[in-house]
Amino acid sequence: MSSKTISYANLHRFTRDAFLRVGMSEADSETGADVLATTDAWGVFTHGTKSLAGYLRRLKAGGLRAQGKARIIAGGGGWATVDGDSSLGMVASVFAMQTAIAKARQQGIAYVGVRNSCHFGAAGYYAWLAAREGLIGIAMANDIPSVAAPGSRGAITGSNPLAYAVPAGKRRPMLLDISTATVAGGKVYAAKARGEPIPGHWIIDANGKPTADPSGFPHVGALLPMAGHKGYGLSLLIETLSGILSGAAVTWGVRSWAHDDATLHTLHGAAFLAIDVKCIIPEEEFARKVETLIDEIHNSPRADGVDRLLVPGELEWERHDRAMKEGIPLPADVVENLKAAAELAGLDQPTLKG
Amino acid sequence: MSSKTISYANLHRFTRDAFLRVGMSEADSETGADVLATTDAWGVFTHGTKSLAGYLRRLKAGGLRAQGKARIIAGGGGWATVDGDSSLGMVASVFAMQTAIAKARQQGIAYVGVRNSCHFGAAGYYAWLAAREGLIGIAMANDIPSVAAPGSRGAITGSNPLAYAVPAGKRRPMLLDISTATVAGGKVYAAKARGEPIPGHWIIDANGKPTADPSGFPHVGALLPMAGHKGYGLSLLIETLSGILSGAAVTWGVRSWAHDDATLHTLHGAAFLAIDVKCIIPEEEFARKVETLIDEIHNSPRADGVDRLLVPGELEWERHDRAMKEGIPLPADVVENLKAAAELAGLDQPTLKG
Numbered sequence: 001m002s003s004k005t006i007s008y009a010n011l012h013r014f015t016r017d018a019f020l021r022v023g024m025s026e027a028d029s030e031t032g033a034d035v036l037a038t039t040d041a042w043g044v045f046t047h048g049t050k051s052l053a054g055y056l057r058r059l060k061a062g063g064l065r066a067q068g069k070a071r072i073i074a075g076g077g078g079w080a081t082v083d084g085d086s087s088l089g090m091v092a093s094v095f096a097m098q099t100a101i102a103k104a105r106q107q108g109i110a111y112v113g114v115r116n117s118c119h120f121g122a123a124g125y126y127a128w129l130a131a132r133e134g135l136i137g138i139a140m141a142n143d144i145p146s147v148a149a150p151g152s153r154g155a156i157t158g159s160n161p162l163a164y165a166v167p168a169g170k171r172r173p174m175l176l177d178i179s180t181a182t183v184a185g186g187k188v189y190a191a192k193a194r195g196e197p198i199p200g201h202w203i204i205d206a207n208g209k210p211t212a213d214p215s216g217f218p219h220v221g222a223l224l225p226m227a228g229h230k231g232y233g234l235s236l237l238i239e240t241l242s243g244i245l246s247g248a249a250v251t252w253g254v255r256s257w258a259h260d261d262a263t264l265h266t267l268h269g270a271a272f273l274a275i276d277v278k279c280i281i282p283e284e285e286f287a288r289k290v291e292t293l294i295d296e297i298h299n300s301p302r303a304d305g306v307d308r309l310l311v312p313g314e315l316e317w318e319r320h321d322r323a324m325k326e327g328i329p330l331p332a333d334v335v336e337n338l339k340a341a342a343e344l345a346g347l348d349q350p351t352l353k354g
Numbered sequence: 355m356s357s358k359t360i361s362y363a364n365l366h367r368f369t370r371d372a373f374l375r376v377g378m379s380e381a382d383s384e385t386g387a388d389v390l391a392t393t394d395a396w397g398v399f400t401h402g403t404k405s406l407a408g409y410l411r412r413l414k415a416g417g418l419r420a421q422g423k424a425r426i427i428a429g430g431g432g433w434a435t436v437d438g439d440s441s442l443g444m445v446a447s448v449f450a451m452q453t454a455i456a457k458a459r460q461q462g463i464a465y466v467g468v469r470n471s472c473h474f475g476a477a478g479y480y481a482w483l484a485a486r487e488g489l490i491g492i493a494m495a496n497d498i499p500s501v502a503a504p505g506s507r508g509a510i511t512g513s514n515p516l517a518y519a520v521p522a523g524k525r526r527p528m529l530l531d532i533s534t535a536t537v538a539g540g541k542v543y544a545a546k547a548r549g550e551p552i553p554g555h556w557i558i559d560a561n562g563k564p565t566a567d568p569s570g571f572p573h574v575g576a577l578l579p580m581a582g583h584k585g586y587g588l589s590l591l592i593e594t595l596s597g598i599l600s601g602a603a604v605t606w607g608v609r610s611w612a613h614d615d616a617t618l619h620t621l622h623g624a625a626f627l628a629i630d631v632k633c634i635i636p637e638e639e640f641a642r643k644v645e646t647l648i649d650e651i652h653n654s655p656r657a658d659g660v661d662r663l664l665v666p667g668e669l670e671w672e673r674h675d676r677a678m679k680e681g682i683p684l685p686a687d688v689v690e691n692l693k694a695a696a697e698l699a700g701l702d703q704p705t706l707k708g
Contacts, residue, residue: 074634076461076462076633076634077431077432077460077461077462078431078432078458078461078462078463078464079461079462079463079629079633079634081634081635104432106431107430107431107432107433107461108430108431108432108433108465109432109433109463109464109465109627110432110463111462111463111629111634113634136594136595136599138591149651149654149663149664150663150664151656151657151660151662151663151664152654152655152656152657152660152663153654153655153656153657154654154655156651156654156663164587164591166590166591166594174590174594176584176587176588176590176591178584178587182581204657207657207658208655208656208657208658208660209657209658226580226581226584227536227580227581227584227585229666230530230532230580230581231581232666233518233530233532233666234530236520236528236530236647236665236666237492237518237520237530239647240490240520240528240644241490241629244635244640244643244644244647245490245629245631245634245635245640247635247639250643250646250647251647251650252650273463275433275465275595275599277599279430279433280428280430280433280435280465280467280599281435281598281599281601285601286598286599289598289604290594290598292604293590293593293598293604293605296605296606297503297510300503300506300507300508300510301506301507301508301562302505302506302507302562303505303506303507303558303561303562303563304561304562304563306505306506306562308505309503309504309505309506309510310503310504310505311590312583312586312587312590
């Protein structure tokens with residue numbers, strides 16, 4: 001199978017229509033489509049519409065509530081706790097970050113924790129929601145354990161993603177979206193499917209030892225944490241802010257959105273922070289200094305053979321701009337998943353080119 | 355030279371007296387001694403009293419102001435900007451975290467940025483100040499560039515430390531304190547001094563290529579960022595929150611506290627976040643869940659040959675408790691630096707055993 005191109009508008013419409021078909025409101029369907037289509041436009045295909053079929057399955061089975069309504073159940077000056085009501089993770093998360101933005105505009109900074117959420121896709125989307133409005137945004141979530149601790153035989157924490165976005169004046173926001181594992185599980189699956197070995201620092205085997213053999217993953221062993229104890233430590237902070245402080249499920253209490261019984265709520269947690277730059281420092285001064293930092297990096301000496309130095313998000317924005325002009329080059333696995341989504345929603349397959 | 359043991363009380367008294375001798379107030383001298391002696395008690399000898407002589411040199415030369423008075427120059431509900439007035443980094447930072455704690459108690463969360471600070475030692479100390487009082491604490495700072503970006507030929511960002519502490523009920527707080535470089539520069543110096551090669555992923559050479567030869571460091575090349583683009587990306591968030599949003603110096607605008615002209619202010623920035631757990635969730639529920647998480651980790655299956663699984667800070671707290679009973683086992687390089695500090699302050703050398 002080769003990759004196919006789709007326009008942003010078509011992918012967005014198809015995704016929105018699919019959500020509508022399984023009973024979500026117009027507004028929530030738009031929100032879900034915004035998140036997933038933007039993620040694909042950034043070229044982050046592991047976290048975009050590839051997962052649509054999985055979400056639709058849960059929405060139809062009841063593990064996600066199509067009419068679920070995220071709401072603030074507690075709050076104060078600079079914080080809120082949101083109950084996601086097992087609505088689509090994107091819907092609960094956009095509501096939560098918007099809540100954080102509104103509160104940060106009053107207090108300078110805000111924290112919003114979310115319980116009863118689900119897989120939220122690309123953390124970077126929510127961080128960007130803040131940056132788009134002139135705030136620094138930080139987003140994170142917990143997930144079912146898949147990553148080892150130093151010395152463990154199996155998984156201890158989720159791959160617990162962390163993203164931030166920083167407004168950058170005339171430039172696109174700096175945007176980083178990482179997992180706290182050494183590598184995405186998807187890369188291990190891909191090597192396994194090709195029958196190829198993997199670098200020896202990606203996963204551990206059934207005995208807890210690093211291995212270059214992906215064949216046992218994920219049934220035995222686990223991913224290794226990024227930078228060893230550092231990534232492990234950061235994943236525990238993320239677990240604390242998104243799982244414990246929010247009142248969500250923690251580690252093994254979270255269910256797999258993809259593999260567990262689709263009639264059950266997954267109980268994911270998430271956390272969103274927003275910092276309103278202009279409360280704290282003149283917006284122009286902040287913008288000028290971020291632009292200067294970016295220029296300084298771009299103009300720094302490069303290693304032999306390196307064409308350019310990048311700031312976080314730069315590649316994603318370039319892909320995004322190209323995708324808006326030329327269409328989004330969907331990889332074959334995404335195309336396959338969109339076919340499954342079309343069947344689940346009772347829709348025609350979206351129009352693809354190439 | 356072998357290591358020597360000193361009681362916490364003696365090390366604290368010596369450090370306090372040294373600060374008093376160069377003109378710092380009683381209260382500020384106590385604060386500086388608290389930070390540095392606690393850091394040594396944790397066994398983090400790279401960031402404790404080893405640096406005392408360097409600070410004293412700057413305090414005597416005027417690059418640090420012995421009578422400098424950190425103060426809030428702007429603020430709102432959940433935030434403040436502190437001007438450190440080029441006081442000792444520990445004094446400005448404790449003041450800033452105390453400000454963050456007080457504001458978080460009102461709003462649930464607070465951010466405090468600091469400008470005109472200096473090297474603040476171990477970030478973990480300030481995070482712990484919050485956790486000691488039942489809040490989640492996060493501390494970070496910028497520093498002179500010493501760490502590469504992916505593809506750069508030289509340094510782009512500082513080793514920009516990040517620490518957090520999470521209160522853990524009946525247990526000691528979880529406490530992580532990391533730099534965003536792959537390894538501390540001190541480990542490269544140590545290998546260089548021994549004439550030994552280093553792992554190939556620690557530093558780059560004059561051409562920007564990874565090297566196992568430490569001999570050129572730090573005059574050419576740079577440390578590599580932890581986990582490649584992930585550590586680089588995190589260091590830019592830290593630079594943003596501690597350097598740009600605070601109004602401090604950024605990257606090459608920061609001076610070396612150890613090597614630059616001791617009459618000049620170093621202009622470091624720092625950032626402190628505090629989240630008041632009990633504003634957001636019942637304190638007992640939070641404590642119980644953190645304790646459960648720690649128990650779960652301790653009881654998880656271990657790789658062959660691994661005795662125990664640790665949570666962040668566990669080793670440091672064990673060292674701390676042992677140090678309080680048996681004394682702090684100062685490494686030889688710290689002992690040498692304390693001799694230099696004694697000379698600079700006109701004090702007798704502290705009493706050491708062993």
